[in-house]
Amino acid sequence: MFPTQFTSASFTWEQHKLGDLAESSIGGGTPKTSAKEYWGGTLPWIQSSDLIEDKLFNVDVKKHITNLGIKNSAAKLISQNSIAVVTRVGVGKLAFMPFEYATSQDFLSLSGIKGNPQFVTYTFQIAIKRLAHQLQGTSIKGITKSELLKVPIKVPLKKAEQDYISKLFFSLENSINLHERKIIQLKQMQKCIQQIITTSSGKNWEFIKLKNILKERKLLSTKSKNYPLVSFTVNDGVTPKTKRYEREQLVRGNVENKKYKVTKLNDIVYNPANLKFGAIGRNKFGNAVFSPIYITFEAHDIDIIFLETLLTDPNFIKKSLKYQQGTVYERQSVSPKDLLNMKIIYPPYDLQLKFGHLFGSIQKKIDLEQHKLDQLIKFKNFLLQNMFI
Known part of the structure:
Protein backbone atom coordinates (compact mmCIF):
# COMPACT_ATOMS: atom_id res chain seq x y z
CA MET A 1 0.00 0.00 0.00
CA PHE A 2 1.15 3.55 -0.70
CA PRO A 3 2.85 5.06 2.42
CA THR A 4 0.45 7.54 3.99
CA GLN A 5 3.27 9.86 5.04
CA PHE A 6 3.90 10.54 1.32
CA THR A 7 0.33 11.40 0.33
CA SER A 8 -1.42 14.73 0.21
CA ALA A 9 -3.58 13.53 3.11
CA SER A 10 -0.52 13.66 5.39
CA PHE A 11 -0.10 17.44 5.17
CA THR A 12 -2.28 20.52 4.98
CA TRP A 13 -2.27 21.43 1.29
CA GLU A 14 -3.49 24.61 -0.36
CA GLN A 15 -4.38 25.21 -3.99
CA HIS A 16 -2.80 28.17 -5.74
CA LYS A 17 -2.40 29.52 -9.21
CA LEU A 18 1.14 29.09 -10.46
CA GLY A 19 1.51 32.85 -10.80
CA ASP A 20 0.93 33.24 -7.06
CA LEU A 21 4.08 31.23 -6.31
CA ALA A 22 6.50 33.42 -8.27
CA GLU A 23 7.45 37.06 -7.87
CA SER A 24 7.90 37.53 -11.60
CA SER A 25 7.54 35.78 -14.96
CA ILE A 26 10.15 36.54 -17.60
CA GLY A 27 10.24 35.83 -21.31
CA GLY A 28 13.26 35.32 -23.51
CA GLY A 29 14.82 36.10 -26.84
CA THR A 30 17.61 35.21 -29.23
CA PRO A 31 20.50 37.60 -29.90
CA LYS A 32 21.31 38.16 -33.58
CA THR A 33 23.18 35.01 -34.60
CA SER A 34 25.33 36.84 -37.16
CA ALA A 35 26.72 39.18 -34.48
CA LYS A 36 29.74 37.29 -33.13
CA GLU A 37 30.12 39.77 -30.28
CA TYR A 38 26.81 38.53 -28.85
CA TRP A 39 27.90 34.91 -28.57
CA GLY A 40 30.58 32.87 -26.81
CA GLY A 41 30.36 34.76 -23.53
CA THR A 42 29.91 33.46 -20.00
CA LEU A 43 26.11 33.74 -19.63
CA PRO A 44 24.25 30.41 -20.11
CA TRP A 45 21.56 30.66 -22.81
CA ILE A 46 19.14 27.76 -23.18
CA GLN A 47 16.81 26.68 -25.96
CA SER A 48 14.07 24.06 -26.06
CA SER A 49 16.39 21.31 -27.36
CA ASP A 50 18.58 21.66 -24.25
CA LEU A 51 15.78 20.34 -22.04
CA ILE A 52 14.92 16.66 -21.83
CA GLU A 53 11.39 15.66 -20.98
CA ASP A 54 10.99 14.53 -17.36
CA LYS A 55 14.57 15.60 -16.54
CA LEU A 56 14.06 18.55 -14.22
CA PHE A 57 17.62 19.17 -13.10
CA ASN A 58 21.18 19.41 -14.45
CA VAL A 59 20.40 21.05 -17.80
CA ASP A 60 23.22 20.60 -20.30
CA VAL A 61 23.73 24.17 -21.53
CA LYS A 62 25.26 24.23 -25.01
CA LYS A 63 25.40 27.95 -25.77
CA HIS A 64 26.52 31.08 -23.96
CA ILE A 65 26.00 34.74 -24.74
CA THR A 66 27.63 38.03 -23.74
CA ASN A 67 26.31 41.00 -21.78
CA LEU A 68 26.18 42.81 -25.12
CA GLY A 69 23.91 40.07 -26.43
CA ILE A 70 21.57 40.59 -23.48
CA LYS A 71 21.58 44.35 -23.97
CA ASN A 72 20.76 44.19 -27.67
CA SER A 73 18.05 41.51 -27.74
CA ALA A 74 14.86 40.40 -26.00
CA ALA A 75 16.88 37.93 -23.92
CA LYS A 76 16.83 38.64 -20.19
CA LEU A 77 19.21 37.71 -17.41
CA ILE A 78 17.19 35.52 -15.04
CA SER A 79 18.16 34.96 -11.41
CA GLN A 80 19.26 31.63 -10.02
CA ASN A 81 16.77 29.15 -8.51
CA SER A 82 14.17 29.94 -11.17
CA ILE A 83 12.05 27.55 -13.23
CA ALA A 84 12.35 27.61 -17.03
CA VAL A 85 9.22 26.44 -18.88
CA VAL A 86 8.94 25.75 -22.61
CA THR A 87 5.76 27.39 -23.89
CA ARG A 88 6.19 26.95 -27.64
CA VAL A 89 8.22 24.21 -29.34
CA GLY A 90 8.30 21.23 -26.96
CA VAL A 91 5.44 22.41 -24.77
CA GLY A 92 5.52 20.89 -21.31
CA LYS A 93 9.27 20.63 -20.80
CA LEU A 94 10.65 22.48 -17.80
CA ALA A 95 13.73 22.60 -15.63
CA PHE A 96 14.99 24.04 -12.35
CA MET A 97 17.88 26.44 -12.97
CA PRO A 98 20.25 26.83 -9.98
CA PHE A 99 22.36 29.50 -11.73
CA GLU A 100 21.79 32.74 -13.63
CA TYR A 101 20.77 32.19 -17.24
CA ALA A 102 18.90 33.50 -20.27
CA THR A 103 16.53 31.75 -22.65
CA SER A 104 15.20 31.81 -26.19
CA GLN A 105 11.75 33.20 -26.95
CA ASP A 106 10.29 29.69 -26.53
CA PHE A 107 10.44 30.00 -22.73
CA LEU A 108 8.75 31.66 -19.82
CA SER A 109 10.77 31.68 -16.61
CA LEU A 110 9.33 31.89 -13.11
CA SER A 111 11.62 33.78 -10.78
CA GLY A 112 11.53 34.51 -7.05
CA ILE A 113 9.77 31.25 -6.16
CA LYS A 114 7.74 31.48 -2.97
CA GLY A 115 8.41 28.25 -1.12
CA ASN A 116 10.81 25.44 -1.87
CA PRO A 117 11.88 25.95 -5.53
CA GLN A 118 12.56 22.26 -6.15
CA PHE A 119 9.20 21.26 -4.71
CA VAL A 120 7.38 23.80 -6.86
CA THR A 121 9.25 22.39 -9.86
CA TYR A 122 7.98 18.87 -9.14
CA THR A 123 4.39 19.86 -8.53
CA PHE A 124 4.39 22.15 -11.55
CA GLN A 125 5.65 19.27 -13.71
CA ILE A 126 2.47 17.33 -12.94
CA ALA A 127 0.24 20.34 -13.55
CA ILE A 128 1.88 21.24 -16.86
CA LYS A 129 1.61 17.62 -18.05
CA ARG A 130 -2.11 17.70 -17.41
CA LEU A 131 -2.44 20.96 -19.32
CA ALA A 132 -0.35 19.67 -22.24
CA HIS A 133 -2.52 16.53 -22.31
CA GLN A 134 -5.64 18.66 -22.53
CA LEU A 135 -4.14 20.51 -25.50
CA GLN A 136 -3.43 17.31 -27.44
CA GLY A 137 -5.40 17.06 -30.64
CA THR A 138 -6.01 20.81 -30.80
CA SER A 139 -4.52 23.30 -33.22
CA ILE A 140 -2.87 25.18 -30.36
CA LYS A 141 0.92 25.22 -30.81
CA GLY A 142 1.81 26.50 -27.37
CA ILE A 143 0.72 27.82 -24.00
CA THR A 144 0.21 31.53 -23.44
CA LYS A 145 1.65 33.37 -20.46
CA SER A 146 -1.79 33.98 -19.00
CA GLU A 147 -2.73 30.28 -19.35
CA LEU A 148 0.49 29.23 -17.69
CA LEU A 149 0.18 31.56 -14.73
CA LYS A 150 -3.38 30.35 -14.12
CA VAL A 151 -2.36 26.68 -13.89
CA PRO A 152 -3.65 25.36 -10.54
CA ILE A 153 -1.19 23.56 -8.29
CA LYS A 154 -1.33 22.28 -4.73
CA VAL A 155 1.38 22.87 -2.14
CA PRO A 156 1.71 22.02 1.56
CA LEU A 157 1.05 25.02 3.75
CA LYS A 158 4.28 24.57 5.71
CA LYS A 159 7.58 25.05 3.91
CA ALA A 160 9.18 22.35 6.10
CA GLU A 161 6.82 19.83 4.54
CA GLN A 162 7.73 21.07 1.08
CA ASP A 163 11.40 20.61 2.01
CA TYR A 164 10.71 17.06 3.18
CA ILE A 165 9.00 16.05 -0.07
CA SER A 166 11.66 17.81 -2.13
CA LYS A 167 14.44 15.86 -0.39
CA LEU A 168 12.61 12.61 -1.08
CA PHE A 169 12.40 13.30 -4.79
CA PHE A 170 15.90 14.72 -4.97
CA SER A 171 17.21 11.50 -3.42
CA LEU A 172 15.34 9.52 -6.08
CA GLU A 173 16.77 11.77 -8.80
CA ASN A 174 20.30 11.14 -7.53
CA SER A 175 19.73 7.38 -7.53
CA ILE A 176 18.29 7.52 -11.06
CA ASN A 177 21.26 9.58 -12.29
CA LEU A 178 23.68 7.13 -10.65
CA HIS A 179 22.21 4.15 -12.48
CA GLU A 180 22.10 6.09 -15.76
CA ARG A 181 25.81 6.90 -15.41
CA LYS A 182 26.62 3.27 -14.63
CA ILE A 183 24.79 2.12 -17.77
CA ILE A 184 26.66 4.68 -19.89
CA GLN A 185 30.00 3.54 -18.47
CA LEU A 186 29.21 -0.14 -19.06
CA LYS A 187 28.14 0.54 -22.66
CA GLN A 188 31.39 2.42 -23.20
CA MET A 189 33.24 -0.66 -21.97
CA GLN A 190 31.36 -2.76 -24.53
CA LYS A 191 32.33 -0.34 -27.30
CA CYS A 192 35.98 -0.64 -26.22
CA ILE A 193 35.74 -4.43 -26.47
CA GLN A 194 34.18 -4.15 -29.92
CA GLN A 195 36.96 -1.83 -31.04
CA ILE A 196 39.66 -4.12 -29.66
CA ILE A 197 38.20 -7.12 -31.49
CA THR A 198 37.77 -5.39 -34.85
CA THR A 199 41.26 -3.82 -34.80
CA SER A 200 43.16 -6.86 -33.52
CA SER A 201 44.92 -9.62 -35.39
CA GLY A 202 46.85 -12.73 -34.47
CA LYS A 203 47.80 -16.22 -35.42
CA ASN A 204 44.95 -18.11 -37.11
CA TRP A 205 42.77 -14.99 -37.23
CA PRO A 347 39.59 -15.51 -34.38
CA PRO A 348 40.11 -19.02 -32.99
CA TYR A 349 37.10 -20.40 -31.12
CA ASP A 350 38.72 -20.20 -27.66
CA LEU A 351 39.23 -16.45 -28.14
CA GLN A 352 35.67 -16.07 -29.37
CA LEU A 353 34.50 -17.63 -26.11
CA LYS A 354 36.65 -15.28 -24.02
CA PHE A 355 35.54 -12.16 -25.86
CA GLY A 356 31.94 -13.35 -25.83
CA HIS A 357 32.02 -14.12 -22.10
CA LEU A 358 33.46 -10.70 -21.30
CA PHE A 359 30.93 -8.89 -23.50
CA GLY A 360 28.06 -11.00 -22.15
CA SER A 361 29.02 -10.43 -18.50
CA ILE A 362 28.98 -6.67 -19.08
CA GLN A 363 25.59 -6.97 -20.79
CA LYS A 364 24.21 -8.77 -17.73
CA LYS A 365 25.37 -5.87 -15.56
CA ILE A 366 23.72 -3.42 -17.97
CA ASP A 367 20.47 -5.39 -17.83
CA LEU A 368 20.59 -5.40 -14.01
CA GLU A 369 21.25 -1.65 -13.84
CA GLN A 370 18.49 -1.02 -16.38
CA HIS A 371 16.04 -3.05 -14.29
CA LYS A 372 16.93 -1.03 -11.17
CA LEU A 373 16.61 2.19 -13.16
CA ASP A 374 13.20 1.22 -14.54
CA GLN A 375 11.96 0.40 -11.04
CA LEU A 376 13.18 3.73 -9.65
CA ILE A 377 11.54 5.67 -12.46
CA LYS A 378 8.33 3.72 -11.98
CA PHE A 379 8.37 4.45 -8.25
CA LYS A 380 9.08 8.14 -8.84
CA ASN A 381 6.21 8.44 -11.31
CA PHE A 382 3.92 6.62 -8.90
CA LEU A 383 4.78 9.11 -6.17
CA LEU A 384 4.27 12.06 -8.49
CA GLN A 385 0.89 10.81 -9.66
CA ASN A 386 -0.36 10.07 -6.16
CA MET A 387 1.13 12.94 -4.21
CA PHE A 388 0.01 15.88 -6.32
CA ILE A 389 -3.60 14.92 -6.94
Whole structure:
Protein backbone atom coordinates (compact mmCIF):
# COMPACT_ATOMS: atom_id res chain seq x y z
CA MET A 1 0.00 0.00 0.00
CA PHE A 2 1.15 3.55 -0.70
CA PRO A 3 2.85 5.06 2.42
CA THR A 4 0.45 7.54 3.99
CA GLN A 5 3.27 9.86 5.04
CA PHE A 6 3.90 10.54 1.32
CA THR A 7 0.33 11.40 0.33
CA SER A 8 -1.42 14.73 0.21
CA ALA A 9 -3.58 13.53 3.11
CA SER A 10 -0.52 13.66 5.39
CA PHE A 11 -0.10 17.44 5.17
CA THR A 12 -2.28 20.52 4.98
CA TRP A 13 -2.27 21.43 1.29
CA GLU A 14 -3.49 24.61 -0.36
CA GLN A 15 -4.38 25.21 -3.99
CA HIS A 16 -2.80 28.17 -5.74
CA LYS A 17 -2.40 29.52 -9.21
CA LEU A 18 1.14 29.09 -10.46
CA GLY A 19 1.51 32.85 -10.80
CA ASP A 20 0.93 33.24 -7.06
CA LEU A 21 4.08 31.23 -6.31
CA ALA A 22 6.50 33.42 -8.27
CA GLU A 23 7.45 37.06 -7.87
CA SER A 24 7.90 37.53 -11.60
CA SER A 25 7.54 35.78 -14.96
CA ILE A 26 10.15 36.54 -17.60
CA GLY A 27 10.24 35.83 -21.31
CA GLY A 28 13.26 35.32 -23.51
CA GLY A 29 14.82 36.10 -26.84
CA THR A 30 17.61 35.21 -29.23
CA PRO A 31 20.50 37.60 -29.90
CA LYS A 32 21.31 38.16 -33.58
CA THR A 33 23.18 35.01 -34.60
CA SER A 34 25.33 36.84 -37.16
CA ALA A 35 26.72 39.18 -34.48
CA LYS A 36 29.74 37.29 -33.13
CA GLU A 37 30.12 39.77 -30.28
CA TYR A 38 26.81 38.53 -28.85
CA TRP A 39 27.90 34.91 -28.57
CA GLY A 40 30.58 32.87 -26.81
CA GLY A 41 30.36 34.76 -23.53
CA THR A 42 29.91 33.46 -20.00
CA LEU A 43 26.11 33.74 -19.63
CA PRO A 44 24.25 30.41 -20.11
CA TRP A 45 21.56 30.66 -22.81
CA ILE A 46 19.14 27.76 -23.18
CA GLN A 47 16.81 26.68 -25.96
CA SER A 48 14.07 24.06 -26.06
CA SER A 49 16.39 21.31 -27.36
CA ASP A 50 18.58 21.66 -24.25
CA LEU A 51 15.78 20.34 -22.04
CA ILE A 52 14.92 16.66 -21.83
CA GLU A 53 11.39 15.66 -20.98
CA ASP A 54 10.99 14.53 -17.36
CA LYS A 55 14.57 15.60 -16.54
CA LEU A 56 14.06 18.55 -14.22
CA PHE A 57 17.62 19.17 -13.10
CA ASN A 58 21.18 19.41 -14.45
CA VAL A 59 20.40 21.05 -17.80
CA ASP A 60 23.22 20.60 -20.30
CA VAL A 61 23.73 24.17 -21.53
CA LYS A 62 25.26 24.23 -25.01
CA LYS A 63 25.40 27.95 -25.77
CA HIS A 64 26.52 31.08 -23.96
CA ILE A 65 26.00 34.74 -24.74
CA THR A 66 27.63 38.03 -23.74
CA ASN A 67 26.31 41.00 -21.78
CA LEU A 68 26.18 42.81 -25.12
CA GLY A 69 23.91 40.07 -26.43
CA ILE A 70 21.57 40.59 -23.48
CA LYS A 71 21.58 44.35 -23.97
CA ASN A 72 20.76 44.19 -27.67
CA SER A 73 18.05 41.51 -27.74
CA ALA A 74 14.86 40.40 -26.00
CA ALA A 75 16.88 37.93 -23.92
CA LYS A 76 16.83 38.64 -20.19
CA LEU A 77 19.21 37.71 -17.41
CA ILE A 78 17.19 35.52 -15.04
CA SER A 79 18.16 34.96 -11.41
CA GLN A 80 19.26 31.63 -10.02
CA ASN A 81 16.77 29.15 -8.51
CA SER A 82 14.17 29.94 -11.17
CA ILE A 83 12.05 27.55 -13.23
CA ALA A 84 12.35 27.61 -17.03
CA VAL A 85 9.22 26.44 -18.88
CA VAL A 86 8.94 25.75 -22.61
CA THR A 87 5.76 27.39 -23.89
CA ARG A 88 6.19 26.95 -27.64
CA VAL A 89 8.22 24.21 -29.34
CA GLY A 90 8.30 21.23 -26.96
CA VAL A 91 5.44 22.41 -24.77
CA GLY A 92 5.52 20.89 -21.31
CA LYS A 93 9.27 20.63 -20.80
CA LEU A 94 10.65 22.48 -17.80
CA ALA A 95 13.73 22.60 -15.63
CA PHE A 96 14.99 24.04 -12.35
CA MET A 97 17.88 26.44 -12.97
CA PRO A 98 20.25 26.83 -9.98
CA PHE A 99 22.36 29.50 -11.73
CA GLU A 100 21.79 32.74 -13.63
CA TYR A 101 20.77 32.19 -17.24
CA ALA A 102 18.90 33.50 -20.27
CA THR A 103 16.53 31.75 -22.65
CA SER A 104 15.20 31.81 -26.19
CA GLN A 105 11.75 33.20 -26.95
CA ASP A 106 10.29 29.69 -26.53
CA PHE A 107 10.44 30.00 -22.73
CA LEU A 108 8.75 31.66 -19.82
CA SER A 109 10.77 31.68 -16.61
CA LEU A 110 9.33 31.89 -13.11
CA SER A 111 11.62 33.78 -10.78
CA GLY A 112 11.53 34.51 -7.05
CA ILE A 113 9.77 31.25 -6.16
CA LYS A 114 7.74 31.48 -2.97
CA GLY A 115 8.41 28.25 -1.12
CA ASN A 116 10.81 25.44 -1.87
CA PRO A 117 11.88 25.95 -5.53
CA GLN A 118 12.56 22.26 -6.15
CA PHE A 119 9.20 21.26 -4.71
CA VAL A 120 7.38 23.80 -6.86
CA THR A 121 9.25 22.39 -9.86
CA TYR A 122 7.98 18.87 -9.14
CA THR A 123 4.39 19.86 -8.53
CA PHE A 124 4.39 22.15 -11.55
CA GLN A 125 5.65 19.27 -13.71
CA ILE A 126 2.47 17.33 -12.94
CA ALA A 127 0.24 20.34 -13.55
CA ILE A 128 1.88 21.24 -16.86
CA LYS A 129 1.61 17.62 -18.05
CA ARG A 130 -2.11 17.70 -17.41
CA LEU A 131 -2.44 20.96 -19.32
CA ALA A 132 -0.35 19.67 -22.24
CA HIS A 133 -2.52 16.53 -22.31
CA GLN A 134 -5.64 18.66 -22.53
CA LEU A 135 -4.14 20.51 -25.50
CA GLN A 136 -3.43 17.31 -27.44
CA GLY A 137 -5.40 17.06 -30.64
CA THR A 138 -6.01 20.81 -30.80
CA SER A 139 -4.52 23.30 -33.22
CA ILE A 140 -2.87 25.18 -30.36
CA LYS A 141 0.92 25.22 -30.81
CA GLY A 142 1.81 26.50 -27.37
CA ILE A 143 0.72 27.82 -24.00
CA THR A 144 0.21 31.53 -23.44
CA LYS A 145 1.65 33.37 -20.46
CA SER A 146 -1.79 33.98 -19.00
CA GLU A 147 -2.73 30.28 -19.35
CA LEU A 148 0.49 29.23 -17.69
CA LEU A 149 0.18 31.56 -14.73
CA LYS A 150 -3.38 30.35 -14.12
CA VAL A 151 -2.36 26.68 -13.89
CA PRO A 152 -3.65 25.36 -10.54
CA ILE A 153 -1.19 23.56 -8.29
CA LYS A 154 -1.33 22.28 -4.73
CA VAL A 155 1.38 22.87 -2.14
CA PRO A 156 1.71 22.02 1.56
CA LEU A 157 1.05 25.02 3.75
CA LYS A 158 4.28 24.57 5.71
CA LYS A 159 7.58 25.05 3.91
CA ALA A 160 9.18 22.35 6.10
CA GLU A 161 6.82 19.83 4.54
CA GLN A 162 7.73 21.07 1.08
CA ASP A 163 11.40 20.61 2.01
CA TYR A 164 10.71 17.06 3.18
CA ILE A 165 9.00 16.05 -0.07
CA SER A 166 11.66 17.81 -2.13
CA LYS A 167 14.44 15.86 -0.39
CA LEU A 168 12.61 12.61 -1.08
CA PHE A 169 12.40 13.30 -4.79
CA PHE A 170 15.90 14.72 -4.97
CA SER A 171 17.21 11.50 -3.42
CA LEU A 172 15.34 9.52 -6.08
CA GLU A 173 16.77 11.77 -8.80
CA ASN A 174 20.30 11.14 -7.53
CA SER A 175 19.73 7.38 -7.53
CA ILE A 176 18.29 7.52 -11.06
CA ASN A 177 21.26 9.58 -12.29
CA LEU A 178 23.68 7.13 -10.65
CA HIS A 179 22.21 4.15 -12.48
CA GLU A 180 22.10 6.09 -15.76
CA ARG A 181 25.81 6.90 -15.41
CA LYS A 182 26.62 3.27 -14.63
CA ILE A 183 24.79 2.12 -17.77
CA ILE A 184 26.66 4.68 -19.89
CA GLN A 185 30.00 3.54 -18.47
CA LEU A 186 29.21 -0.14 -19.06
CA LYS A 187 28.14 0.54 -22.66
CA GLN A 188 31.39 2.42 -23.20
CA MET A 189 33.24 -0.66 -21.97
CA GLN A 190 31.36 -2.76 -24.53
CA LYS A 191 32.33 -0.34 -27.30
CA CYS A 192 35.98 -0.64 -26.22
CA ILE A 193 35.74 -4.43 -26.47
CA GLN A 194 34.18 -4.15 -29.92
CA GLN A 195 36.96 -1.83 -31.04
CA ILE A 196 39.66 -4.12 -29.66
CA ILE A 197 38.20 -7.12 -31.49
CA THR A 198 37.77 -5.39 -34.85
CA THR A 199 41.26 -3.82 -34.80
CA SER A 200 43.16 -6.86 -33.52
CA SER A 201 44.92 -9.62 -35.39
CA GLY A 202 46.85 -12.73 -34.47
CA LYS A 203 47.80 -16.22 -35.42
CA ASN A 204 44.95 -18.11 -37.11
CA TRP A 205 42.77 -14.99 -37.23
CA GLU A 206 40.94 -14.56 -40.51
CA PHE A 207 38.10 -12.71 -42.19
CA ILE A 208 35.03 -14.64 -43.29
CA LYS A 209 31.75 -13.76 -44.93
CA LEU A 210 28.63 -13.97 -42.81
CA LYS A 211 27.10 -16.43 -45.27
CA ASN A 212 29.66 -18.98 -44.03
CA ILE A 213 28.20 -18.91 -40.50
CA LEU A 214 24.61 -17.71 -40.94
CA LYS A 215 21.68 -19.39 -42.65
CA GLU A 216 18.40 -17.57 -43.15
CA ARG A 217 15.47 -19.21 -41.40
CA LYS A 218 12.41 -19.08 -43.66
CA LEU A 219 10.04 -21.37 -41.78
CA LEU A 220 6.49 -20.03 -41.35
CA SER A 221 3.98 -20.95 -38.67
CA THR A 222 0.80 -19.75 -37.01
CA LYS A 223 1.15 -18.30 -33.52
CA SER A 224 0.68 -20.77 -30.66
CA LYS A 225 1.58 -21.40 -27.05
CA ASN A 226 4.98 -22.68 -28.13
CA TYR A 227 5.44 -19.91 -30.69
CA PRO A 228 3.91 -16.68 -29.33
CA LEU A 229 3.64 -13.59 -31.49
CA VAL A 230 6.42 -11.09 -30.77
CA SER A 231 7.84 -7.82 -32.05
CA PHE A 232 11.41 -6.80 -32.84
CA THR A 233 12.46 -3.30 -31.77
CA VAL A 234 15.69 -1.32 -31.66
CA ASN A 235 15.60 -0.88 -27.90
CA ASP A 236 14.17 -4.20 -26.73
CA GLY A 237 15.11 -6.66 -29.46
CA VAL A 238 12.74 -9.63 -29.71
CA THR A 239 10.05 -8.72 -27.23
CA PRO A 240 6.43 -9.68 -26.42
CA LYS A 241 3.81 -8.02 -28.59
CA THR A 242 2.33 -4.89 -27.02
CA LYS A 243 -0.68 -2.76 -27.92
CA ARG A 244 1.71 -0.27 -29.48
CA TYR A 245 2.73 -2.82 -32.08
CA GLU A 246 -0.53 -4.75 -32.23
CA ARG A 247 -2.02 -4.45 -35.71
CA GLU A 248 -3.94 -7.68 -35.95
CA GLN A 249 -7.20 -5.80 -35.90
CA LEU A 250 -6.21 -4.47 -39.33
CA VAL A 251 -5.81 -7.97 -40.75
CA ARG A 252 -8.76 -9.27 -42.72
CA GLY A 253 -9.80 -12.88 -42.71
CA ASN A 254 -9.01 -15.62 -40.20
CA VAL A 255 -6.31 -14.21 -37.93
CA GLU A 256 -5.75 -17.56 -36.20
CA ASN A 257 -4.61 -19.13 -39.47
CA LYS A 258 -2.30 -16.28 -40.38
CA LYS A 259 1.29 -17.44 -40.76
CA TYR A 260 4.30 -15.61 -39.41
CA LYS A 261 8.03 -16.12 -39.64
CA VAL A 262 9.59 -18.42 -37.04
CA THR A 263 12.55 -17.23 -34.96
CA LYS A 264 14.36 -19.28 -32.36
CA LEU A 265 16.50 -18.63 -29.31
CA ASN A 266 19.94 -17.21 -30.22
CA ASP A 267 18.97 -16.46 -33.80
CA ILE A 268 20.45 -13.27 -35.23
CA VAL A 269 17.54 -10.98 -36.14
CA TYR A 270 17.47 -7.73 -38.06
CA ASN A 271 15.05 -5.34 -39.68
CA PRO A 272 16.32 -4.48 -43.21
CA ALA A 273 14.64 -1.07 -43.21
CA ASN A 274 15.71 -0.12 -39.69
CA LEU A 275 19.26 -1.45 -39.65
CA LYS A 276 20.39 2.17 -39.93
CA PHE A 277 18.84 2.74 -36.50
CA GLY A 278 20.54 -0.28 -34.94
CA ALA A 279 17.79 -2.86 -35.47
CA ILE A 280 19.98 -5.96 -35.28
CA GLY A 281 20.63 -8.32 -32.39
CA ARG A 282 20.39 -11.76 -30.85
CA ASN A 283 17.04 -13.37 -30.04
CA LYS A 284 17.18 -13.63 -26.25
CA PHE A 285 13.43 -14.23 -25.94
CA GLY A 286 13.18 -17.77 -27.27
CA ASN A 287 11.07 -19.57 -29.87
CA ALA A 288 8.44 -17.27 -31.34
CA VAL A 289 6.88 -15.93 -34.52
CA PHE A 290 6.91 -12.39 -35.87
CA SER A 291 6.23 -10.36 -38.99
CA PRO A 292 7.82 -11.58 -42.23
CA ILE A 293 9.39 -8.14 -42.63
CA TYR A 294 12.06 -9.24 -40.15
CA ILE A 295 14.98 -11.47 -41.14
CA THR A 296 16.19 -14.19 -38.79
CA PHE A 297 19.36 -16.26 -39.15
CA GLU A 298 20.50 -19.50 -37.57
CA ALA A 299 24.19 -19.30 -36.62
CA HIS A 300 26.74 -22.11 -36.70
CA ASP A 301 30.49 -22.59 -36.22
CA ILE A 302 30.85 -19.42 -34.13
CA ASP A 303 30.24 -18.34 -30.53
CA ILE A 304 26.87 -16.57 -30.66
CA ILE A 305 27.75 -13.93 -28.03
CA PHE A 306 30.94 -13.11 -29.90
CA LEU A 307 28.95 -12.78 -33.12
CA GLU A 308 26.44 -10.51 -31.39
CA THR A 309 29.34 -8.35 -30.23
CA LEU A 310 30.48 -7.87 -33.83
CA LEU A 311 27.09 -7.30 -35.44
CA THR A 312 25.88 -4.73 -32.91
CA ASP A 313 29.08 -2.71 -33.27
CA PRO A 314 28.11 0.76 -34.63
CA ASN A 315 31.05 0.54 -37.05
CA PHE A 316 29.68 -2.68 -38.56
CA ILE A 317 26.22 -1.14 -38.91
CA LYS A 318 27.75 1.94 -40.53
CA LYS A 319 29.59 -0.22 -43.07
CA SER A 320 26.42 -2.15 -43.88
CA LEU A 321 24.60 1.03 -44.87
CA LYS A 322 26.56 1.34 -48.10
CA TYR A 323 24.40 -1.56 -49.33
CA GLN A 324 21.13 0.28 -48.66
CA GLN A 325 18.72 0.31 -51.58
CA GLY A 326 15.67 2.47 -52.14
CA THR A 327 14.86 6.04 -53.09
CA VAL A 328 13.02 7.08 -49.93
CA TYR A 329 15.30 7.24 -46.87
CA GLU A 330 12.75 5.76 -44.47
CA ARG A 331 12.34 2.73 -46.74
CA GLN A 332 15.97 2.20 -47.68
CA SER A 333 16.99 -1.28 -46.62
CA VAL A 334 19.89 -3.71 -46.58
CA SER A 335 18.99 -7.03 -48.21
CA PRO A 336 19.86 -10.37 -46.56
CA LYS A 337 22.04 -11.21 -49.58
CA ASP A 338 24.15 -8.09 -49.15
CA LEU A 339 24.38 -8.52 -45.39
CA LEU A 340 25.54 -12.13 -45.75
CA ASN A 341 28.30 -11.03 -48.14
CA MET A 342 29.82 -8.74 -45.51
CA LYS A 343 32.99 -9.91 -43.79
CA ILE A 344 33.77 -10.14 -40.09
CA ILE A 345 36.90 -10.95 -38.09
CA TYR A 346 37.08 -14.64 -37.14
CA PRO A 347 39.59 -15.51 -34.38
CA PRO A 348 40.11 -19.02 -32.99
CA TYR A 349 37.10 -20.40 -31.12
CA ASP A 350 38.72 -20.20 -27.66
CA LEU A 351 39.23 -16.45 -28.14
CA GLN A 352 35.67 -16.07 -29.37
CA LEU A 353 34.50 -17.63 -26.11
CA LYS A 354 36.65 -15.28 -24.02
CA PHE A 355 35.54 -12.16 -25.86
CA GLY A 356 31.94 -13.35 -25.83
CA HIS A 357 32.02 -14.12 -22.10
CA LEU A 358 33.46 -10.70 -21.30
CA PHE A 359 30.93 -8.89 -23.50
CA GLY A 360 28.06 -11.00 -22.15
CA SER A 361 29.02 -10.43 -18.50
CA ILE A 362 28.98 -6.67 -19.08
CA GLN A 363 25.59 -6.97 -20.79
CA LYS A 364 24.21 -8.77 -17.73
CA LYS A 365 25.37 -5.87 -15.56
CA ILE A 366 23.72 -3.42 -17.97
CA ASP A 367 20.47 -5.39 -17.83
CA LEU A 368 20.59 -5.40 -14.01
CA GLU A 369 21.25 -1.65 -13.84
CA GLN A 370 18.49 -1.02 -16.38
CA HIS A 371 16.04 -3.05 -14.29
CA LYS A 372 16.93 -1.03 -11.17
CA LEU A 373 16.61 2.19 -13.16
CA ASP A 374 13.20 1.22 -14.54
CA GLN A 375 11.96 0.40 -11.04
CA LEU A 376 13.18 3.73 -9.65
CA ILE A 377 11.54 5.67 -12.46
CA LYS A 378 8.33 3.72 -11.98
CA PHE A 379 8.37 4.45 -8.25
CA LYS A 380 9.08 8.14 -8.84
CA ASN A 381 6.21 8.44 -11.31
CA PHE A 382 3.92 6.62 -8.90
CA LEU A 383 4.78 9.11 -6.17
CA LEU A 384 4.27 12.06 -8.49
CA GLN A 385 0.89 10.81 -9.66
CA ASN A 386 -0.36 10.07 -6.16
CA MET A 387 1.13 12.94 -4.21
CA PHE A 388 0.01 15.88 -6.32
CA ILE A 389 -3.60 14.92 -6.94
